[in-house]
Amino acid sequence: MTATEDVRLARVALTWLAEPGTRAVHRLVEEVGPVAALDLLLDGGGADRPMRAAVAARSAGEDARAVAEQALARTERLGARLVTPEDDEWPARVADLHRLRLAGADRKVDLETAPPLCFWARGPWPLAQAFDRSVAVVGARAATPYGTHVATELGYGLADRDWTVVSGGAFGIDSAAHRGALTAGGLTVAVLACGVDRPYPAGNTALFDRIAETGLLVSEWMPGAEPLRPRFLIRNRVIAAATLGTVLVEAAARSGAMQTLNRAIGVHRPGMVVPGPVTSAMSVGAHELLREQPGARLVTGVAHVLEEVGRVGHDLAPPARAPERPRDRLDDEASQVLEVLPRRKALALESVAARAGVALRTAMRKLSMLEELGLVIRRDDGYALAPAAARTSPRT
């Protein structure tokens, strides 16, 4: 199922009229659908007085529909795409934001907690698939070498076990987590607080390029959108809700990362915290959470994280697997061949045969069969796992 053009246009226009996550707008969309919701709002109805005033102000100088049309055209030019709840790749888990109720100080700063109306995405992976088995790793921008080391290890370890590493693309912990995942040849997603065409911070441009090539850049804001300060908080709820759990590595007191963790716990995901030296200012927020947030769980490494998210995955996912998958029918030699293929690179036929310990001729035969089954693709530089096979490889 795909959304009709007017639905897509309406979602984009709505997301421009009011910041993403606005409950009033989302409620209206739930009730009458995006097209009617946009009509209502542009006609000066369908919301309370302040909301109507905001919409009027926003659409006074520019036509919302025209803005949306331009945005969609620009999206296409960029090689990016719009993803809406009507699309198959929509990450359904973000709907849990409906349940998000924040407590304490967080309540005051977070009026915008509704699920997203749409996402912009850049990168080869369908959103739903990328977020399916995903963990968020977030933390301080001014990370210490300790925090950077821990976040890199977590990113690497999670990616190495076929978990998607989700973070915010910021300097410090976020970057370390993304890089760890990339080093493991794994999948990593940066959820941005600005347009996917100009990921912030610019100092991470090379990193964003690598992420866009092998993973995903995701945003609720249209191309060209600025990373305004309040947007980081709005963005954080997506990181918390789209993943199966959030790990915080280093946070100064009252930091954005702490709020992401509180949001994760607010939507009933494991909120995990890595402790650090009590002498480090960058661990103050972590320790504060472990002391004051009853939902926060101390973790010291990948094993603990997997224990937490594994439990959730087990709870949420039906125990039954997909009826039968191609790889379940493979003979031993074909399995061996499939096994030796690296997750994100191609391998020459000779190397495949050598690593699998089979004759060249056998390797060739098995690879052809695997190609037919859609598990392997042939590329100029050799044989590679098909994305689907990479995602369904045996899990630890």
Place this chain on the structure above:
Amino acid sequence: MTATEDVRLARVALTWLAEPGTRAVHRLVEEVGPVAALDLLLDGGGADRPMRAAVAARSAGEDARAVAEQALARTERLGARLVTPEDDEWPARVADLHRLRLAGADRKVDLETAPPLCFWARGPWPLAQAFDRSVAVVGARAATPYGTHVATELGYGLADRDWTVVSGGAFGIDSAAHRGALTAGGLTVAVLACGVDRPYPAGNTALFDRIAETGLLVSEWMPGAEPLRPRFLIRNRVIAAATLGTVLVEAAARSGAMQTLNRAIGVHRPGMVVPGPVTSAMSVGAHELLREQPGARLVTGVAHVLEEVGRVGHDLAPPARAPERPRDRLDDEASQVLEVLPRRKALALESVAARAGVALRTAMRKLSMLEELGLVIRRDDGYALAPAAARTSPRT
């Protein structure tokens, strides 16, 4: 009230016949008193078969009463003293060991959990007074510079706020905590697993000497007793029960310090744990406790520790203070003079006057008055706080 000589002798003999903390012996003492308990045991009765066999074996070569007499004589020669529950200075809180129920793995290793029958002590402070406002700081022998730093700070900070710092006199965290307290001019107690005449480890002799001079060396074992391995565990229950709370700073997996913390929680004292880098083997035990022991509370410094033990002190201690204390009646100048006196050193008259900002003559008059009230003592090198005044100085 003091115990008669035969009661003291019986307690010493009993503590030699069976290791301290043996429930069967303690129960017998509770029922018939120490003298009759000793008679019964030496006559081959009053206990179950294995206990009787152990007693018979122990007293086959030597006469228990003669051993006790020699021990008491030796105690006196050493300038040490025996303290029994009949004495005013008995630290009553150790009776809570009656309530100690251990769970999980700890249950198997700890058969000896009864309250002590007696203590040997070396040092100027009455036990009850020393333990009144006390916190245990325990941890790894192979401490890292980080752990040593944190333990020293805790020892210093607690002592500086007039809390007694209790530990086990071992290398590493224990030593750091003792030293921190000594540096603050505070009171520190080493609870030993061997005789107070030969504190273990010998490498800490200079430290033990300083502790004995200004604080206390305490043991359940008679002078000359060896620091046998099982005795450390038996000793740990005293550290846990005699204090208002226990803080663990660094511990390898399955360490003795972890057991002390579990014992503290087992007698309903706050069990506090300082986290550390997850990359440090010396913090593995700390993090394990924070993950697995629901009673363990994360603390990052003195303020958190005081929050925990302050709460307990409030719960346990009656809110009313001693009726009226001399210092409550002091005028402003006398209070100022008292205020500037260091806790464990003497100060010349001129310095007192200068620091208090009063005339020399006033300082002299006020010091005489304070001396009469028993708050100040005159020494060759100047004026010093009387021990009682040092202990009752304003509390944070």
